[in-house]
Amino acid sequence: MRYAASLLFPAFLLFPGLMGATFAQVPPQMPPKQVGVVTLAPSAIPQRVTLPGRAVAFEEAAIRPRVSGLVTRVSYRAGRPLKAGDEMFRIDPGVYESRAASAEAEVRSAKAAAEQASASLSRAEQLVGSGVSRADLENTRSAKEQADARVSAAEAQLAIAKAELEWTIIRAPIDGVASVSNVSVGDLVTASQAQELATLTRLDPIEVDILSPSAAMQRVVADIRAGQLTVNEKISARLTLETGETYEVEGELEAAGFRVSETTGAIDYRFIFANPDLKLLPGQFVRGEISFGTREGYLISQSAASRDRSGLLNVFLVEDGKAVQHQLRDLGSYEHHWVVTEGLKPGAQLIVDGLTGLAPGADVVAVEVELTTGGVPQTVAPTGGTAPAAPAQE
Structure with a gap:
């Protein structure tokens, strides 16, 4: 017994050290993470859709002779602007x-x-x-x-x-720019011949045909009838050129198609644009952004949302001091934001910064931040603790 006691005694002496080591391994409780938020409020959001289009001449005339004879003069220079009534050709x-x-x-x-x-x-x-x-x-x-x-x-x-x-003096019927002549002095031409002598094209203004899938237009009409979309007095469009350059002039709807193409299933919408610098030429492909009107909804910064496999947006809102994940359905985008009309309430705090490593249910401290026009926070919340926010580095 005395031997057993002597063996146990050192163990009791070591026990306080073991207990102390156990207590030392318990990590301290982390403070709530500071996150940047914006307070959501509904607003009138422009309803826009981007579609392919093609430029079309406002006016175009095929120049043909009305009498027969030998060409004695080509009076114009190709590519130079002509006024209606200017001489183009002379026949003997x-x-x-x-x-x-x-x-x-x-x-x-x-x-x-x-x-x-x-x-x-x-x-x-x-x-x-x-x-x-x-x-x-x-x-x-x-x-x-x-x-x-x-x-x-x-x-x-x-x-x-x-x-x-x-x-015998062939004159320009419209204002425009003439193509290279198809005849030379001395050529014989006949009245109303099949081949034109030249083509005269009016480039300012110019028209653009924008093609929209019929299903998309049906949805727009349904939203208008349901009162969800307020239509502008004038439906306008802006263009993006093939180079990626934004065309600075806004166009207005001239005519809406009333038939669906049997080959493409699209409806043709014709817009008219001023073209003083002749940046747009007939046949040129463009992308047109049509503005139909406005709808009431919320703008969600694209940097604050992720998209799952089902196509829904995943965002974090601050609720009772915790980060709560929500799934939302968007109706498209507008200026670096997703447009959402359901699933949100005025005053909701959307987490736009400090999302790295953020888990649902985490304790957070909300700090109001401002977003740039590109939807990027101007201040960034620290990765943890209560340190002050620093300028955005994104």
């Missing part, structure tokens, strides 16, 4: 000058015959019953009417001849 006028002169002579002859017939009718009317019978009077009156008709016919032929002579 010789034959048409002769026709006009002949037609003028026919008019003079017909008028002389008509004057003679008029004089004969006057004499016949005075001599009725004194050697001129009623039958002779009617014949004289008929001759006068025929002479007048020949005058009208001759004048009509003269008008045609003058028009053809005028058509």
